[in-house]
Amino acid sequence: MRAHGAGAEDPVSTEMVHAIIDDIGALLLFTMILIVAAGQVYRAIYAVAAQSLLIAIAGGVLAAATGNIDLWVIAGITLVVKAIVLPSVLHWVVRRMNVRREVEPVIPIAATLALAVVIVVMSFHLSASLGTVRQAITGNALPVGIALTLTGVLVMATRMTALTQMVGLFASENGIFFTAMAVTQGMPLIIEIGVILDVILAALVMTIMVLRVRSTVDADIADLDRLRG
Amino acid sequence: MAETLLWVLPLVPTATALLMLTTRDRRILSALDIGGSTVLLALTLVLVRGVASGGPRTFGVFRVDDLGLVFLLLLVVCTLAVSIYTVGWLKQAVAVGNMKGESLRSYFVLVHAFVATMVVTVLADNLGVLWIAMEGTTITSAVLIGYHGHHHGLEAAWKYIIVTTIGISFGLFGTVLIYAAAADVHAGAGAMSWSAIMAVAPRLDPGIVRIGFIFVMVGYGTKAGLAPMHLWLPDAHSQAPTPVSALLSGVLIKCALLGIIRFQTIASAACGSKFPAEVLLVFGLTSIVVATPFILAQHDLKRLLGYHSVEHVGIVALGLGFGGPVGTYGALLHVMNHGITKALAFFAAGTAIARYGSRDMRIIRGLLAVAPVGATLLMFAALSLAGVPPFSIFVSELLVLRAGIGQGHFVAIAIFLAMVVIIFAGLLHHAGAMAFGQPAATAGREAEAPSPLLGMLLLAAIMLLLGLTIPASFDGLLRRATEVIVG
Numbered sequence: 001m002r003a004h005g006a007g008a009e010d011p012v013s014t015e016m017v018h019a020i021i022d023d024i025g026a027l028l029l030f031t032m033i034l035i036v037a038a039g040q041v042y043r044a045i046y047a048v049a050a051q052s053l054l055i056a057i058a059g060g061v062l063a064a065a066t067g068n069i070d071l072w073v074i075a076g077i078t079l080v081v082k083a084i085v086l087p088s089v090l091h092w093v094v095r096r097m098n099v100r101r102e103v104e105p106v107i108p109i110a111a112t113l114a115l116a117v118v119i120v121v122m123s124f125h126l127s128a129s130l131g132t133v134r135q136a137i138t139g140n141a142l143p144v145g146i147a148l149t150l151t152g153v154l155v156m157a158t159r160m161t162a163l164t165q166m167v168g169l170f171a172s173e174n175g176i177f178f179t180a181m182a183v184t185q186g187m188p189l190i191i192e193i194g195v196i197l198d199v200i201l202a203a204l205v206m207t208i209m210v211l212r213v214r215s216t217v218d219a220d221i222a223d224l225d226r227l228r229g
Numbered sequence: 230m231a232e233t234l235l236w237v238l239p240l241v242p243t244a245t246a247l248l249m250l251t252t253r254d255r256r257i258l259s260a261l262d263i264g265g266s267t268v269l270l271a272l273t274l275v276l277v278r279g280v281a282s283g284g285p286r287t288f289g290v291f292r293v294d295d296l297g298l299v300f301l302l303l304l305v306v307c308t309l310a311v312s313i314y315t316v317g318w319l320k321q322a323v324a325v326g327n328m329k330g331e332s333l334r335s336y337f338v339l340v341h342a343f344v345a346t347m348v349v350t351v352l353a354d355n356l357g358v359l360w361i362a363m364e365g366t367t368i369t370s371a372v373l374i375g376y377h378g379h380h381h382g383l384e385a386a387w388k389y390i391i392v393t394t395i396g397i398s399f400g401l402f403g404t405v406l407i408y409a410a411a412a413d414v415h416a417g418a419g420a421m422s423w424s425a426i427m428a429v430a431p432r433l434d435p436g437i438v439r440i441g442f443i444f445v446m447v448g449y450g451t452k453a454g455l456a457p458m459h460l461w462l463p464d465a466h467s468q469a470p471t472p473v474s475a476l477l478s479g480v481l482i483k484c485a486l487l488g489i490i491r492f493q494t495i496a497s498a499a500c501g502s503k504f505p506a507e508v509l510l511v512f513g514l515t516s517i518v519v520a521t522p523f524i525l526a527q528h529d530l531k532r533l534l535g536y537h538s539v540e541h542v543g544i545v546a547l548g549l550g551f552g553g554p555v556g557t558y559g560a561l562l563h564v565m566n567h568g569i570t571k572a573l574a575f576f577a578a579g580t581a582i583a584r585y586g587s588r589d590m591r592i593i594r595g596l597l598a599v600a601p602v603g604a605t606l607l608m609f610a611a612l613s614l615a616g617v618p619p620f621s622i623f624v625s626e627l628l629v630l631r632a633g634i635g636q637g638h639f640v641a642i643a644i645f646l647a648m649v650v651i652i653f654a655g656l657l658h659h660a661g662a663m664a665f666g667q668p669a670a671t672a673g674r675e676a677e678a679p680s681p682l683l684g685m686l687l688l689a690a691i692m693l694l695l696g697l698t699i700p701a702s703f704d705g706l707l708r709r710a711t712e713v714i715v716g
Contacts, residue, residue, distance in 0.1 A: 126440070129436070130434075130436045130437055130440070137409050145402070146402070149398065149399070149402055152395075153395055156391065156395055162387070165391055168395075169391070169394060169395060169398075172395060172398050173398055173401075175402075176398055176401050176402050176405060179402070179405055179406075179409075180405045180408075183405065183408060183409040183412060187357065187405070187408065187421075188355075188357065188421060190357075191355070191357030191358070191361070191421065194357065194358070194361035195357070195360070195361060195364075195401065197361075198361055198364040198365060198368065201365075201368045202364065202367070202368055202390065202394055205368055205371055205372060205390060206387075206390060206391075209371075209375060209383055209386060209387055209390070212378075212383060213380060213383050213384075213387075216378075216380060216383075219380075221383060221384065221387045222387065222391075224380060224383070224384035224387070227381060227384055227385060227388075227463075227464045227467075227468070
């Protein structure tokens with residue numbers, strides 16, 4: 001936090017930004033635990049929507065602190081796309097498929113939770129070993145980002161339904177966005193927009209595939225396992 | 230002139246795709262397909278000349294250097310061969326009902342959108358643009374993999390899009406970390422461009438670059454099909470329509486390798502060449518070892534070729550890991566050789582599968598008797614993949630081997646050689662059984678169509694040429710590209 005944050009008209013001080021980002025990071029980890037622990041698909045969807053909302057707030061805080069207008073735009077896009085539109089689409093698919101199925105974990109949810117805790121501890125341990133680097137990234141955004149990304153992968157690997165896998169994917173990308181926002185300079189706006197566009201397109205294609213398999217063979221696409229060897 | 234070409238090149242396939250939206254006629258679509266690919270090839274050759282005389286060019290977020298040109302050449306040659314092959318393949322696929330006549334337009338449009346995203350990955354200087362284009366290739370090709378619409382295809386497409394999207398998000402994380410390191414020493418908008426990062430690379434923080442490189446290696450390694458992140462590859466490459474399989478296996482996984490090479494050069498400059506080299510060695514050897522048993526036990530012809538891609542991507546990673554001018558040159562040559570050969574192998578396999586109506590190699594027997602030219606080309610491709618001289622892959626494998634011995638990596642060399650020998654035996658067994666023997670009564674006996682053969686012959690000619698001699702201009706290109714990596 002040294003590039004833009006030194007001006008006298010700063011609405012928030014550097015220490016405060018650090019504290020706020022750390023608090024948001026803690027809340028993000030909490031939503032991640034909600035996703036991992038969710039027994040039903042729609043709960044995981046609500047949790048990931050809340051997570052995206054927190055990311056948007058973090059973007060707003062960082063934008064106010066650094067005076068970086070790009071970050072306002074990114075926070076706004078995150079709010080609209082990741083906190084409102086994508087969860088609504090997922091919710092629509094759940095209703096359309098008319099199944100309030102369980103998330104169908106491959107291993108028990110308690111075991112996944114234990115693994116998630118291990119991931120969080122490891123992430124903090126890993127970034128604690130990076131002394132000089134951390135000045136380039138605000139507060140604890142790096143370990144929280146790594147933990148979110150890896151836990152998202154864990155959710156994808158341990159769930160059998162397509163929609164839960166998509167939730168894991170979005171959570172994973174939230175982690176990357178959180179870290180990217182907290183990099184001192186902020187990511188270039190055009191890149192962030194491109195990344196979000198990719199996320200939307202990928203979600204669209206996945207949704208079409210899920211509905212298509214549901215309508216042709218009446219099965220969950222993630223359940224198909226004929227291709228072996 | 231060359232600068233203009235930088236932004237014109239990605240527009241060519243885009244414009245082709247848009248033009249295709251205006252018609253539904255199969256002949257016109259095929260003509261546009263071949264026309265677009267030819268223009269792309271011609272413009273690339275102009276660009277090659279421009280860069281050979283005037284050095285690397287930059288235009289906004291795009292940049293072309295000799296390294297990128299090697300991959301661009303592979304891309305445009307394969308695209309043209311695919312366009313020629315598609316004419317005859319499509320006629321047959323529509324006749325047997327594998328492709329529906331009314332949805333051909335979207336197929337062609339998607340193929341060219343896919344090519345456009347790959348062109349951008351090759352030309353991207355900005356690492357963010359590289360990532361966006363790479364994810365773009367995932368989205369376009371996922372739709373193509375599931376194009377046949379049966380649930381095997383959709384299962385493969387789902388596995389592909391989920392595994393590679395999650396993999397590629399690791400790549401984005403790595404990119405963000407390297408960007409953070411670069412932004413720390415080089416405040417400014419250029420902190421995301423590869424050439425700007427390379428200029429300050431020795432001053433980057435080694436700790437964060439190391440973690441960033443591992444993330445990138447896992448991320449782009451997933452897309453490149455390196456084991457153990459290769460799980461999507463055999464499914465996707467076997468279920469996709471044949472021309473798409475050729476593009477996936479021949480070109481797309483090489484584009485991901487280019488992404489890895491870009492980050493390898495940054496990591497080498499920031500924390501010494503030893504660290505990225507070791508990571509590449511481990512992934513390369515794992516891929517070769519993991520692929521071997523699956524190649525031996527395989528009955529599905531297209532899955533066999535898929536596992537071969539895992540092996541050969543491993544060999545490229547091994548060459549890059551051995552490093553030095555010889556290893557890097559060998560790796561780049563192997564990128565070209567394997568791309569051309571694998572596209573040819575998928576073409577030949579596709580026509581054989583169409584003739585027998587099965588992908589089971591126990592049913593495809595006596596191909597030489599019913600389709601002599603196609604069988605010969607399939608044999609050639611298989612021999613080349615197995616590493617037999619005088620075919621091209623032999624040369625690049627030998628270079629990789631020599632680099633390994635020169636650097637004293639004897640354990641890695643021993644494992645590599647053992648696996649290559651086993652795969653050699655396994656592949657010759659599979660190929661021999663398919664080519665010779667008594668053809669089954671179910672085998673189609675119609676004459677071989679000219680269009681698929683023409684596409685295959687184009688690739689076979691390049692494969693033979695590169696096996697016998699490396700033309701001086703191409704050798705110069707490879708040498709300059711090697712210098713970009715080794716420095």
